[in-house]
Each structure stands twice: as structure tokens, then as C-alpha cells.
Amino acid sequence: MAGGTHGDWVAEAADRVMAEGRRRQADAPLVCASGISPSGPIHLGNLREIMVPHFVADEIRRRGSACRHILSWDDYDRLRKVPAGLPDSFGEHIGRPLTAVPDPVGCHENWAEHFKSPFRTALAELGVEVTEISQTEMYASGVYRDRILLAMRERARIGALLGRYRTAQVVEQAEEENETEDESAAGEYYPFKPYCSCCGRDTTIVDSYDDATTELRYSCLCGQKDALVLAASRGGGKLVWKVDWPMRWAFEGVGFEAGGVDHSSPGSSFTVGSQLVREVFGGQPPVYLGYSFVGIRGAAKMSGSAGGAPTPGDALQVLEAPLLRWIYARRKPNQSITVAFDQEINRLYDEWDALGRKAEAGEADPWELSARERSLGPVGQTLPATALVLPFRMLASVADLTAGDTAQTLRILRDVGDDVALESLDVARPRLDRAQAWVEGCLPAEGRTQVRGERDGERLEQLSAAEREAIGLLLAGLERNWSLAGLTALVYGVPKLQAGLGLDTPASPELKAAQRSLFVLLYTLLVGRDTGPRLPTLLLALGQERVRELLSPR
Structure with missing residues (x-):
């Protein structure tokens, strides 16, 4: 986990976003956007979708300009598959909107809320404030109706544009993006995908559409045939992803967004969307940064969901919030990240502590100072920090040796050095708690220390x-x-x-x-x-x- 490369990518992105805002001459606050589909546990890879716009929005606010960071929940997307560790019986819900699928364990209103809830808790601990937008609610309210009708009127132009970029590779990628761009039996393209009024799934094909009456007729694989009057409907279906995304750019006035590198390749969603937002929806594409892969190492025991990747909540069990922010702040978005839960976590803490000492001594580079300041908390907020900074590796060793016994831990830490006045373990928290959690949750049994019961x-x-x-x-x-x-x-x-x-x-x-x-x-x-x-x-x-x-x- 070596330090990131030189260059303040956040400041550079904020410069571009503010310049774009001036070019648009908009009076409203600048808008940075994130979008997540709560189709399963929201993992550390998904967190980069939030953190890149968060840091940019925070930098804009630090400069005294108003900026909104919106989190668009794509909870009106279809359930594509059942995540590992959940009952196979949920396969019957594949194709239904995430908000129409029951909570897999019955503790929340629906499937989407089950996975949103722990992610919200983690964002609060990380100091990330977002304005949440449920796409289920947006479609059901009818606020997109005029734009849906516009897309249907312009379906031939949209279909032709998509056709220019459609390749075997893009079609394969589209499936991963929840894209289901079916054509009718006559081969006409329709950018709106209805959910069946009988089975609730999107296993539908549009049979016809009347521009005058806005009546859309469809057939479903379940055997249902029905009609939907788009000018009067609320919900009942949604625009396909490559059309929905640019529509929302125009609707929300998005000035900045980040996305996975797969969205940034030729013919991908951003390329197509940039043309659609101009040619169909009368808007402008946002300033955009593609972000790279987030890898995980040594987390076999850390995942909060069986068979899934670790979530931010999992990571915050062993990483202090500023440290988890720093992992994302110090790397340029196009650089990959590896979050290690094995012994490399000791090096990560050491690097963070060394940066703190360099900052106090006035020896850190400006870009290092900026990354550290952003990691300590957003503008106007300082996240909780450990008062007495002790090496994580030492705290982990103590936690291992004492098996969490507080009296023993206090005795040992009091002997750490003459300049340490440790009257309570509270001054060593939250880092001490993170070290104990790491020993219990990440350290393999063969790595635990067993002191000899008697002399050899x-x-x-x-x-x-x-x-x-x-x-x-x-x-x-x-x-x-x-x-x-x-x-x-x-x-x-x-x-x-x-x-x-x-x-x-x-x-x-x-x-x-x-x-x-x-x-x-x-x-x-x-x-x-x-x-x-x-x-x-x-x-x-x-x-x-x-x-x-x-x-x-x-």
C-alpha cells in the first residue's frame, strides 16, 4: 500500500467542475452525483462511486461555493440475480424492481432498503452527507413523464445512435449494467421498458406505441398482454439505462459524476449518454472521471454477507474512519486500490501515522497535506480520532496476547513509555477497538499467540x-x-x-x-x-x- 502519486486530483477536478458551472451560467448550486443499485451488499468497490464525488463536492464547498452531492438510488432497477448466501427461492423475484422484492431476512420494508440501511450508517461514520433520491419514488411520482414521452418520440434517433455503438462487447457490458434494450417483433426500438402488470417483472416486449395517444402495448413472457398510457401513468416501467442516465443529468443539472472505467470506454454508457443528453434532452454531459478497480486482500472472515465482498461497515470495524477516507483520497481515480485486511493493515496504519508526524513537523508535501486534511473529515467537521496514537501493530499484539482483557491491556499500555500517562483505555480508542476487532475477525488461528504454559x-x-x-x-x-x-x-x-x-x-x-x-x-x-x-x-x-x-x- 505505497502512497499515491503526486498531484491533487481533487483540486483539479473541482477546477473543472467550477469552470463548467460558469460556462453553463447556472444560478443553482453545483451538483455532484453518485448512483448505486442496492441489488446486494454495497461493498468497498461501490464506495468509490461515493467517495470520488464526495471529495470533489467537499473541495467546492471549501472554496465557498454551494454544492449538492446527490446519491441516486437505482432501486427501480430489476433484480438481476440472487447474491451468494441468500435463499435460492428469491430467484422467483428476478426481473422485478428492487423495491418490489421482499427483504431477504424480513427486517426492512423491501430488498433495496435492506442493503441501503447499513450503507447509510457507514456513510454517516465517514462524514459523507448526500441527498438521497429514490428512482422508484421519482418514476412513481410522474416527474419524469415529459422526458419519457420525449424519449419515446425520439426513439428512432436514440435507436440509431445506440446502434452505431452496439458491438458484441457493448452488448455483453449492457447486460452487466441492467440494460435490457429489447426490440419489438417488428424490429422497432423502444427506450422504455414496462414492468408487467401481472407478474411484476420486466420480461416484456413492447408490441406497439401510439404517439398521439401515448398508449404502449406490451406482451410478457408470463403470458400477460396489457397496455399503458404513458401520458397518464406513474411508474409501470422505466427508461433503459443508457437513456435513463443522460435524462437524469439534464433533469438534475449534474455538473460532475464518476463511474467505473467500463462506463468510460468507447461505446459505453458515458459516450452514448453524452450525445443523448445534448441531442435529445437539451442538457450537457457532466465533468466525468472514470475510476478503477478496488481490490480486497485478506478479508475471508470480514464480509458482512456470506460469500460477498466486504462492505464499508465491515472495513470500519478495523479501520478508523479517517484512514478509510484516506485510502480513497490519496489515489487518483484511475489508479486501482487494494484494501488489505491481512498483516498489510499494519503498514497502512504506519503510513498514516508517519504522514501525521510529517504534517506536524512541516515536512509533508502540499498534496499530502491536502489528502490528509480531506481524510480527517469534510469541511466543518472533524471525525473522531484516537487521542493517544499508538502503533496499530502494537495494539493488535496486546489484544492478541490479552484476549481483550481490559485490566491486562491497561497494565501493558501503561508501560509503553515514560511519556505516556494512560489512566483509561478511552484515550487509546477508537484505534484499540479496531485492533481488537482485527485480531478477532481477521487474524488466522495459526497467527494467534499462545504463550507457553510452562518453561521449555x-x-x-x-x-x-x-x-x-x-x-x-x-x-x-x-x-x-x-x-x-x-x-x-x-x-x-x-x-x-x-x-x-x-x-x-x-x-x-x-x-x-x-x-x-x-x-x-x-x-x-x-x-x-x-x-x-x-x-x-x-x-x-x-x-x-x-x-x-x-x-x-x-
Whole structure:
């Protein structure tokens, strides 16, 4: 998880959006848009759809300009498939609007709300404010009626434009975008897809449309034949995706939107939509950024849904909110992101802490400072932060060794250093809670630390003279070096003392080899294997009495 490349992509995008606003000469606030289909658990890849416009909208507000960030819930989309881990019986609802499908576990009003709810909670924790728009409600209210009628009048032009871009690749992509652009039996193109009045699915084919009466007649695979008068209807169907998207750009006055790179390729939704919004709906395409893939590593136990990718709520169990924001802020949208839940999480926290120290010392680059400021919270809001910043890897080791015992944890953390006055674990939260959650939810069983119940008498009897001397030097220095910094200097310094060198002597290759040998010996005697938590933390956790008991030759 190396740091992002130089360049403030947020500021550059905000410059473009504000310039576009001036060109349009619009008096209304600038609009940044996101769109998500709540067809299943809303995962960390979906979160990029929110975070890219969020940072741009936040930058515009920081400059003193009004800006709305709208989240358009595509909850009037069809259910395409049943997510892994949910009953196969829900397959009967495939083709119905997401708001017409029951909640899979019965705790919310419908399928869409079941997946929206935890995502809303995560956005609030991340400091992301959006204006939510339900497309079910928009279609049902009739506010799109004039634009639907316009699209139907212009169906030949729309069909011809789509036809110029239609390739086998685009058709395959369209299926992934919930696109169901069926033609009638006569081959005429219709941009409106009705939901069947009998079965509720979109397994329909338009048979005819009368421009004068706006009556649309259709047939469904279930056998139903019916008619819909579009000029008088509320709902009953929707525009297909490649037409619906540009229609909404014009309706909402969208000035900025981001989308997956698949929407940005030649012939994709954005290319087609940019022409449709101008030629059919009388609007302008937004400033657009395509964003790349979000990969996940080491999250086998983290997913909040069986078989699904981790959600923002899952990630916030182990990542502080500013840190999760930083993952998205520091990368340009066209760069891929990997969110690691394995041991790499320690490096991520280390990098974040190092950036904080650079910022305090005035040594950070401007683009680094901007990314950090945006990560700490949106304009006018600072997200909760840990008062006493301790290394995540150390807190995780303590959580592992104490199994979450608060009294033991407090005892160990009080010994971290002379400059730490730890009267309560609250000053180490929320990071301590994240570390405990990571140990419990992400650390494999084979990675957990099991301290020896009794001393390894056989190995202690086999100690060489040099090993015996090293352990003696370590035990002799415990009391006067009983702090994290002191024990760190001690365990690295024992081989130097054995070689007759000062503790400040730089480690040569020979000294590094001797240090590694000592560490393996200590791990073997303390936890029964050749690796484990960082030795200074392990020693602090065990306490002087237990360390002497396990290491003292007899």
C-alpha cells in the first residue's frame, strides 16, 4: 500500500467542475452525483462511486461555493440475480424492481432498503452527507413523464445512435449494467421498458406505441398482454439505462459524476449518454472521471454477507474512519486500490501515522497535506480520532496476547513509555477497538499467540554458552529498561554487548544475523515457535515475573 502519486486530483477536478458551472451560467448550486443499485451488499468497490464525488463536492464547498452531492438510488432497477448466501427461492423475484422484492431476512420494508440501511450508517461514520433520491419514488411520482414521452418520440434517433455503438462487447457490458434494450417483433426500438402488470417483472416486449395517444402495448413472457398510457401513468416501467442516465443529468443539472472505467470506454454508457443528453434532452454531459478497480486482500472472515465482498461497515470495524477516507483520497481515480485486511493493515496504519508526524513537523508535501486534511473529515467537521496514537501493530499484539482483557491491556499500555500517562483505555480508542476487532475477525488461528504454559526445560538445558550469556544480559536489563523504547533498545542491544560494542553501534550484517538468532531463541522459549508479536510488546504483555520464569535457566 505505497502512497499515491503526486498531484491533487481533487483540486483539479473541482477546477473543472467550477469552470463548467460558469460556462453553463447556472444560478443553482453545483451538483455532484453518485448512483448505486442496492441489488446486494454495497461493498468497498461501490464506495468509490461515493467517495470520488464526495471529495470533489467537499473541495467546492471549501472554496465557498454551494454544492449538492446527490446519491441516486437505482432501486427501480430489476433484480438481476440472487447474491451468494441468500435463499435460492428469491430467484422467483428476478426481473422485478428492487423495491418490489421482499427483504431477504424480513427486517426492512423491501430488498433495496435492506442493503441501503447499513450503507447509510457507514456513510454517516465517514462524514459523507448526500441527498438521497429514490428512482422508484421519482418514476412513481410522474416527474419524469415529459422526458419519457420525449424519449419515446425520439426513439428512432436514440435507436440509431445506440446502434452505431452496439458491438458484441457493448452488448455483453449492457447486460452487466441492467440494460435490457429489447426490440419489438417488428424490429422497432423502444427506450422504455414496462414492468408487467401481472407478474411484476420486466420480461416484456413492447408490441406497439401510439404517439398521439401515448398508449404502449406490451406482451410478457408470463403470458400477460396489457397496455399503458404513458401520458397518464406513474411508474409501470422505466427508461433503459443508457437513456435513463443522460435524462437524469439534464433533469438534475449534474455538473460532475464518476463511474467505473467500463462506463468510460468507447461505446459505453458515458459516450452514448453524452450525445443523448445534448441531442435529445437539451442538457450537457457532466465533468466525468472514470475510476478503477478496488481490490480486497485478506478479508475471508470480514464480509458482512456470506460469500460477498466486504462492505464499508465491515472495513470500519478495523479501520478508523479517517484512514478509510484516506485510502480513497490519496489515489487518483484511475489508479486501482487494494484494501488489505491481512498483516498489510499494519503498514497502512504506519503510513498514516508517519504522514501525521510529517504534517506536524512541516515536512509533508502540499498534496499530502491536502489528502490528509480531506481524510480527517469534510469541511466543518472533524471525525473522531484516537487521542493517544499508538502503533496499530502494537495494539493488535496486546489484544492478541490479552484476549481483550481490559485490566491486562491497561497494565501493558501503561508501560509503553515514560511519556505516556494512560489512566483509561478511552484515550487509546477508537484505534484499540479496531485492533481488537482485527485480531478477532481477521487474524488466522495459526497467527494467534499462545504463550507457553510452562518453561521449555529441554531447550533451556541445551543452551550454548553464548545463548546463556545473551539471556542473562536480557534478564539483567529488564527492570531498568521496562518500557517499550527501553525493551526495544535492550533486545537489539544484547548482541552488541556480547560483541563488546556500544549500544549505539550501527548494526553490521554479522550483528543483524546475531539479533535474528536471539529473536528466534526468545520466541521459541516464550511462545514455542520462531516468530510472534514484536518482542518488546510481548515482554511487556508477559510482565517481568513471567518473563523470568520462562527464560531463566535452572
